[in-house]
Amino acid sequence: MSDELCSINAAAGAAPQRLDWRLMLPVFIIVSLDAASSGAILPILPFYLRTLGASPLVLGLILGAEALGQFVAAPWLGQLSDRFGRKRVLLASQAGALVSLLLLALANSVVFVLLARVLLGLTAANFSAAAAYAADNSSPTTRRQAIGILSAGLGLGGMIGPGLSGYLAEISLTAPIWVALGLSATSMLVTGLWLKGAPAPSPYGDDSREDERPLEKVSFRALLASPVIRVLIIVLLCHYFSYGMFSSQLAVFLQDTFTWNEHPFGPKELGYLLTADGAINILVQLFLLRWLGSYFSERGLIVLVFAILSTGYVSAGLATDIATLAFAVLCISTGVALARPTFVAALSVHVPQQRQGIVMGTTQSLVAVTDIVTPMLAGVILGQSLYGAWIGAVVAIALVGAVIARSQLPRIDPETKAAHA
Template sequence: MSDQPHSTATAEGTAPNRLDWRLMLPVFVIVSLDAASAGAILPILPFFLRDLGATPLVLGLVLGAEALSQFVAAPFLGQLSDRFGRRPVLLASQAGALISLSLLALANSVVFVLLARVLLGLTAANFAAAAAYAADNSSPTTRRQAIGVLSAGLGLGGMIGPSLSGYLSDISLTVPIWVALMLSASSIVITGIFLKGSSPVGRTAPGQDQTASEKVSFRSILTSPVIRILLIVLLCHYFSYGLFSSELAVFLGDTFVWNGHAFGPRELGYILTADGAINILVQLLLLKWLGSKFSERNLIVLVFCILTTGYVLVGVATEIPTLALAVLCISTGVALARPTFIAALSVHVPRQRQGVVMGSFQSLVAVTDIVTPAIAGAILGQSLYGAWIGAVVAIALAGAVIASSRLPKVDPEARAAGP
């Protein structure tokens, strides 16, 4: 697999050849705290809204509104971090998250929950700014390692937050929100005290080529047949997974009995914690080995097969072991999917177009996050559980069929090497 696209956005050319952990450790802690704060909300949000009288459709609309606000704001906030530096944008985003969590903790109606989540989406530039900071303070040879450090922070926070939420939700559904608020406040303190301020990146130097950024458009990228197929396959994955993940808590809450009682926030916390652990293990132990054994096309098909198996198991699960196996399959498939798809796009795109392709990729993912919660909420709002899981499986299988029949059989690297 080829290099991923963050090599297109280098810093000043003065980054060290080895990671400076005095610079990286604070941002690792910041990302972990922010991820833990966000993760603490996920298990309780569906049940918090249900207690306020919301239907599954309303939950889908809330999640879709949050994704829409993030889709609109993220590029603008990224430009601000280039102009004014990473630290100020991080602090502003964290302050917005703090206000959002305060509003959520005090919410007594669905409207206030909606406002809180929209505000969170508008200020959700934390990881993007942190990744830019890591790129500023790493060389091209250490940038992947630097981004990997931040990804590990995301995984760690994704384990800690839901785990805390699962235990604390037995006290009250608002307790995890206050804990998330404290985690977010701690992140602000560390950012303000320990994070070294980075200089603004600034505008493109007069001698640099601006053609790629000005003239390369999403439309021009679609002239490549392979890119078109890959984007369709990507949409199949993110659409099916968006339908599934946005309403999983509602589905299990309505249909699954956990040790004699209904599935609730604590059990969802267990699942999200396990998902974070599986994600880390897959990234560390499985992805590289599979990449060496499977071609690009076959690896994508394998990802869809693993995911489809997990989706079917969730649909038929009546006992905890079956559900655990389903979680293992789905978490493994999702952990493999993103780096596999990004690497596949990178292989088929010239170096000068990497940035615009990955930006378009992120936009497509955001669009599915906007649309799928509302669709899934409408289906489950009518208690059409079989139709919901059937749609998820059908779209994933369509992605597998398209990848198997339309993507090249031989990887570009192998073709270039010859027989």
Template sequence: MLPVFIIVSLDAASSGAILPILPFYLRDLGASPLVLGLVLGAEALSQFAAAPWLGQLSDRFGRKKVLLASQAGALISLSLLALANSVVFVLLARVLLGLTAANFAAAAAYAADNSSPATRRQAIGILSAGLGLGGIVGPSLAGYLSDISLTAPIWAAWALSATSMLVTGVWLKSNTASGQTGGDAEEGGQVREVVSFRSILTSPVIRILIIVLLCHYFSYGMFSSQLAVFLSDTFIWDGHAFGPKELGYILTADGAINIVVQLFLLKWLGGRFTERNLIVVVFAILSVGYVAAGLASSIATLAFAVLCVSTGVALARPTFVAALSVHVPQQRQGVVMGAIQSLVAVTDIVSPVLAGLILGQALYGAWVGAVVLIALTGAVIARSRLPRIDPETIAAES
């Protein structure tokens, strides 16, 4: 697990170095909040189209090969982004990144290959902690380098991604979860993948989990995609306007909170709450954070909002991924992780654009209200429709 943890951390640091500067990078090129939303939505659309195929390819040809291909695509994307002199080139760079963004899906499938159903939530949690570690390093680096220029963090992200590719090539073991090696075996494996995916959709519990998952990611997508725009328009940070350095502080704190939650809080809560109740708790924490962010007029209130939202998101990812993955065969984890990434991308296509339309009209209260309403809808569906099943029972049945 150590190599894949390092790979996830480096990739997350690379992504994290871009996040604090991207809204301001686009704004310097003359982009509006709606254009920012369209860029993020286009990236998600390309990810939606590619993720299921990349997941199946990782099942057939191995996690390592898919990771290397996606990391090579990231290097090209970052080079194009650093050299961009118009919104069009930024758009092309992010679309390319979406087409090759199989990193976490392939890494999560690798973790699922090397864990049991009973320990899968903890295995995914370790990878999520890697995301948190990268979320500390990347934004911190971006906040420091943004004083030099907005392109300096992009080249730092390129270096981090190149290092991740090197670690993948040298250290990660090659494996194929399905055991297919070619020819007729691959063709047979493809048939079984289709049947397995259809069987996933026929399960009532899986269908409800998917709806709840989409509620979470749609609300969080609306919130996170336009948070920088909202704060730069409404928040005064220690006497000056909110900017990329301050966004870097928030994302760094988010990464630190993610690590603490994964290492100390996730297992404790997982042992005390049923799957259904844990999901409801996650939505409650997130809703409090969204409201606090919308009302924040001081750094302390904003810090409380970040604490709530970051805690909720850190709990949500392993909870949803583990709940879905334990219902499918071990050899089809890549398909499942790719499908999850694709479903999340569906929300990421629409949510930034919708949020950009709302904030473009300066309807800040409507933006926060929509985010909270969608999150609470997910909580109600989970509480009323999911069966009361303990995680240990699900693992035993799998």
């Protein structure tokens, strides 16, 4: 078992040394469409629930229930993608999203909205399955770039979806939901017709038969025996916990403390920030990530991400003018854009090929836990108007992640070794 855990990737020698865009383009489009579909719903969901008589507390409970569904289901869906292939799991999750959106569009009570969002959480394995697909079709030296392409797709969808929603909401609150359903259906069509449906990796190499030995020979629990993987997961959770505390209550903080053109920060201004965030995300993935990856090791890049984010968090807490706030947004958006592909790729190159899906799914599940906890924790702090304590907690958690990464991760990572081999 130790030999399996120490191996970077059983099929790394056969993996391409340059990304094949014929394989990556369809999954980029799929992730973009799915992100646009989700992005079209989030801006109108609070107002949609209000028309059904729901309170802000009910909105929080529904979002928490969705995250809880993702926490429960993501590891199983990732494991199923290891066994049955990425394409089949993507299609299944997209079918669930279609049913969820249809329920949401036809909802006449809060109960149906709750059912719709829980179903979406239970089938929300799109990014983990897509990331596992990217890992299958990239080498250790191109892994970070491959995940970065998917993150750019998230940024593109994150720009398009809210923009469409803001325009269509003037027609009706259900119009964005129907458009989101159309985007999700298109994503499913691209998956079915274009995505390569390669068989799931065998847990014992290409020469073994899947029916000769049980799939669970290399489980996620066994993978946690690797100290590097344990440290990476702890560091990843530090990032998502700090960013979750910050992003979940940013609008409340800015509305209470910041003025824009002599009036309080509002939904329109928040839309501007989200659009800028999406644009920065795309630029970082396309131009900055690969350049930084050639100069920094895995450990160095993770520490750099935390440093950039901490600078942005402090700047946001001190912002009293547009220039300072813009600088904060630039730092935070850049750090977040670098974080996802860096963490996912770092985990991926330390995991055997046959366990990519379950690791991506379980990681997504752990991130969902932070989505449940952080809004409530940050809400309690800001509910007491303790703005300095809020920013202090966000920065402290990020710095803990940086210290752990700096002291516990190896100086030379598998990507660096492969690049110089």
